[in-house]
Amino acid sequence: MEKAPAKRSSRRRPAGTLETKEVSVTKATYHDMLISRVLPSIEARWPNTSGAVVIQQDNAPARIKPDDPQFTEAAACCGRHVELRFQPANSPDLNALDLGLFCAIQARQRKTIARTLDELIEAITESYWELPARTINAAFISLQDSMDQCIKQRGDNAYKPRHMKKAKLEREGRLPLSIRCSDEAAVYLAEPAIL
Template sequence: MFMAVVARPQFDENGIELFSGKIGIFPFVVKEPAKRNSKNRTAGTLETKPIISVTKDITRACLIEKVLPAIRSKWPASDSNIPIFIQQDNARPHIGVNDLEFVEAAQKDGFDIRLCFQPPNNPDLNVLDLGFFRAIQSLQYQRLLQMLMN
C-alpha cells in the first residue's frame, strides 16, 4: 500500500512552472533483519516487508514523518502562509481532522497545513476517480484494442 501526495501545479503570470504539484509516494513498509540465511542473503540483512494492516497510528506517523517534511521542502516559499489542505478519503485508518499530534506538527515552520475529508459520494471531488481510475481504464481499452488487432 502507498500514500500518494499530489497538489495542483502552480505557474507564474508568464506560464513558467513554479511548482510541479508532485510531492511524493510513500510506501507502507518496514525494514526487518532476515531471520535465516538463504542463497540470496545472510541472516541479519535488512529486508523490506509490507505493513499488512495500516492503522491510524501508522497513518499518523506517515503523515508527520514523511508527508509534512516533503510538503515543506517542495512547496513554494511564497505561498507558505496560505492554508494547505490534505484531503483524505473516508477510510477507517485515516486520522481525524483535529488529531492533536498532527495539528501540532502541521503548524511548525510557519506553514498552515490542515486535514479534511473528501465529501462522501461526490465524484466531482474524488481525485482517484477523476484521474487514477480513468488512466487505468484507458490502458485497459488500449490493451483490448491491441488484442483485437492481433
C-alpha cells in the same frame, strides 16, 4: 514499508540481510506517516510559500480526525496553514491517479519480473518516471472533463465518463493540454451560493 533484518537464510540472501517488509496501515502508522513524512515533504517542496495546503484523505478507519491535536501542532510548525479533510461520502471520481495513471504505471511495471518487494518498488518507481507526457496529459484531461461533468450534475456522480477519443486526437496533433469549462457548468458556477 520498513526495513528489517531477515530472520532466516534463504537461497537469495543470508540471515540478517536488511529486507523490506510490509506494514499494516493502522491509525498509529498513518498518523506517524503524516507527521514524519508528508509534512516534511510539503515543507521541502514548497519552502518559501505561505499558501494553505489541503490534504484530503479517504474515509478508511485508519485515518485520523481533521482536528487531531498532534497533527495540528506538527502542521503549525511547518509555518503554513495545513488543513486535513475527509473526502465527501460518495464523492465523484476526481482522482487523476484513478483516471489512468495507475493503470499506465501498472502496465509498464508488469513488463518486469520482481522477485522481492524491493524489486517491485523499484519497478513501480521506474515505471512512474518513464510515463510519457501524453499519458499524464490524457489523465488530466479526463480529470478536467470529470470535474466539468460533476459541476453540471451539481456535485453528484450520476454521470458516465465521456469517451473523448484522446488517442485519436493525440495522433492527429489535436489533443489539448486542457479543456474549457462547459457553458452549462460556467452558468452553475456563476449562480450565487446558497448557504
